[in-house]
Amino acid sequence: QKEVEQDPGPLSVPEGAIVSLNCTYSNSAFQYFMWYRQYSRKGPELLMYTYSSGNKEDGRFTAQVDKSSKYISLFIRDSQPSDSATYLCAMRTDSWGKLQFGAGTQVVVTP
Amino acid sequence: GAVVSQHPSWVICKSGTSVKIECRSLDFQATTMFWYRQFPKQSLMLMATSNEGSKATYEQGVEKDKFLINHASLTLSTLTVTSAHPEDSSFYICSASPQGRGSYNEQFFGPGTRLTVL
Numbered sequence: 702q703k704e705v706e707q708d709p710g711p712l713s714v715p716e717g718a719i720v721s722l723n724c725t726y727s728n729s730a731f732q733y734f735m736w737y738r739q740y741s742r743k744g745p746e747l748l749m750y751t752y753s754s755g756n757k758e759d760g761r762f763t764a765q766v767d768k769s770s771k772y773i774s775l776f777i778r779d780s781q782p783s784d785s786a787t788y789l790c791a792m793r794t795d796s797w798g799k800l801q802f803g804a805g806t807q808v809v810v811t812p
Numbered sequence: 813g814a815v816v817s818q819h820p821s822w823v824i825c826k827s828g829t830s831v832k833i834e835c836r837s838l839d840f841q842a843t844t845m846f847w848y849r850q851f852p853k854q855s856l857m858l859m860a861t862s863n864e865g866s867k868a869t870y871e872q873g874v875e876k877d878k879f880l881i882n883h884a885s886l887t888l889s890t891l892t893v894t895s896a897h898p899e900d901s902s903f904y905i906c907s908a909s910p911q912g913r914g915s916y917n918e919q920f921f922g923p924g925t926r927l928t929v930l
Binding site: 705709742744746797802803804 | 858
């Protein structure tokens with residue numbers, strides 16, 4: 702069993718819809734949770750970072766962490782075609798620990 | 813700020829040759845640099861962690877004699893794939909963590925290098 706599970710998609714949504722992404726994990730020691738966006742043939746770019754449980758909002762992006770369920774989510778409101786990319790969740794046990802990535806979910810926002 | 817570059821962006825080589833990939837932090841000093849490999853539609857897998865001036869730490873299953881890492885300065889790390897074979901074809905991505913920057917050790921990723929071994 703992988704430490705971090707993420708549905709690879711693709712997830713296709715119409716422009717303006719809410720994109721809902723999630724990951725589950727098995728290691729209860731994870732404390733830091735990140736979401737990265739990766740465009741084709743590019744390196745990942747950090748979108749959101751959350752420590753421990755709770756919600757965090759940044760513009761159109763909302764990240765949620767439920768440590769009791771070992772489940773994290775990313776919501777993208779008012780999705781745009783430019784949001785079409787692969788979204789990777791990542792997590793680590795401490796601020797200097799190794800990042801453990803999910804497989805990434807490919808998102809396609811259609812005009 | 814916090815830009816990481818990689819060179820080359822893509823490379824094609826013959827089986828048995830060696831290939832060097834450079835990773836540079838352009839506007840910050842990086843205490844630690846990381847090398848990842850990503851196969852199509854798969855996640856990033858950490859290969860090794862390198863700290864400036866010391867030997868790299870390799871993940872389990874990664875051959876240190878095949879993937880040579882040199883972190884000679886606070887802005888440059890190199891990955892050399894020695895005696896490359898077709899199964900080494902992959903997307904190699906580096907990341908760098910700034911020196912003494914806040915309590916959270918963010919990694920900034922390079923754009924990646926696509927290696928194709930014929």
